[in-house]
Amino acid sequence: MIVHSQSAILALEDGRVFRGRSWGAAGTSRAGIVSNRWMTGYQEVLTDPSYAGQIVCMTYTLIGNYGVNSEDTEASRPWVEGFVVREASRVASN
Numbered sequence: 250m251i252v253h254s255q256s257a258i259l260a261l262e263d264g265r266v267f268r269g270r271s272w273g274a275a276g277t278s279r280a281g282i283v284s285n286r287w288m289t290g291y292q293e294v295l296t297d298p299s300y301a302g303q304i305v306c307m308t309y310t311l312i313g314n315y316g317v318n319s320e321d322t323e324a325s326r327p328w329v330e331g332f333v334v335r336e337a338s339r340v341a342s343n
Contacts, residue, residue: 259304259333272337280304280330289315295332296323304331313338 257271261282281303285294288309294300312334 269333273332278304278330282306282333284308291332292317292321293323295327295329296325298324298328301328302330304333305329306333307335310335311338312336313341315342317341 254270254272255275257269259267259269261267282305283300283303284306286308287294291307291312294305294307
């Protein structure tokens, strides 16, 4: 379930600008961007302290379709500064 959705902008240092929709927490962030090619494991990525202060761009096209559970977290809270996905699933299978 998407809690919050509004227009969002991802502006890169080289001048490129990407427009999309935000979900989750509202706000502004300034951070480095890293990519992750995993098809699964997004819950682990969000809660992994090694991603602290970074915006993670998932390269797999659909994120969220298998849901989350208490056994797959790396920490008790998300550490990423931002999370970029092409499509966030509105329905989870777990």
